[in-house]
Amino acid sequence: MTAARGRPRSFDRTTALERAMAVFWEQGYEATSMTDLTSAMEIRSPSLYAAFGSKEKLFLEAVALYGATEGEFIARALADEPTAREAVAAILRGNVRAYTDEAKPGGCMIVQAAANCSAENAPIQERLAQWRKDGISSIARRIEQGILNGELPADTDTRAVASFYTAVLQGMSVQARDGATRSDLEKVAERAIAAWDVVTGAVSSSATG
Numbered sequence: 001m002t003a004a005r006g007r008p009r010s011f012d013r014t015t016a017l018e019r020a021m022a023v024f025w026e027q028g029y030e031a032t033s034m035t036d037l038t039s040a041m042e043i044r045s046p047s048l049y050a051a052f053g054s055k056e057k058l059f060l061e062a063v064a065l066y067g068a069t070e071g072e073f074i075a076r077a078l079a080d081e082p083t084a085r086e087a088v089a090a091i092l093r094g095n096v097r098a099y100t101d102e103a104k105p106g107g108c109m110i111v112q113a114a115a116n117c118s119a120e121n122a123p124i125q126e127r128l129a130q131w132r133k134d135g136i137s138s139i140a141r142r143i144e145q146g147i148l149n150g151e152l153p154a155d156t157d158t159r160a161v162a163s164f165y166t167a168v169l170q171g172m173s174v175q176a177r178d179g180a181t182r183s184d185l186e187k188v189a190e191r192a193i194a195a196w197d198v199v200t201g202a203v204s205s206s207a208t209g
Contacts, residue, residue: 016041021062025109066109084146092189099176107173136162156200168192
């Protein structure tokens with residue numbers, strides 16, 4: 001019998017990836033060193049490269065894990081809530097809880113982990129920017145469905161509405177990292193939800209003045 005080549009990995013890949021995600025989330029892509037990663041993941045550099053390929057690939061895999069775990073409730077809200085308004089409200093309220101979870105880094109990893117990068121790491125910044133744009137598109141599609149369901153005027157600017165609520169989410173993320181409390185962010189979220197009819201055009205701003 002021929003012996004298997006190489007040595008089996010002595011670490012749990014999923015656990016190591018979760019730890020890497022936490023470091024990138026807390027420190028950002030560029031500020032995170034390979035030493036930070038190997039220390040947090042409790043592995044050596046050769047094992048990291050063998051399992052994940054590179055720091056860039058590890059980061060992108062960590063972002064994908066973030067989306068599939070921390071961001072999973074967003075996809076669920078868009079799919080399961082009965083109206084577009086309730087879907088957006090669920091996303092806002094859910095993110096307030098997520099951004100202020102004391103057991104995790106503050107704010108949103110996709111918003112903050114690569115907000116500013118050197119030219120060398122521009123592809124990382126562009127990749128996260130595309131993720132954020134995809135998030136806007138997902139919300140816009142749910143609003144389009146709301147129009148079809150008769151919830152909103154036919155001329156609702158779905159992209160503008162989705163961009164507005166995404167801007168609220170991103171702003172809350174930054175404020176959470178700056179120390180805003182859950183109560184602080186709940187006030188922001190509830191005001192944004194209350195503005196739904198004006199933002200979507202269901203009621204004009206002049207009519208509410």
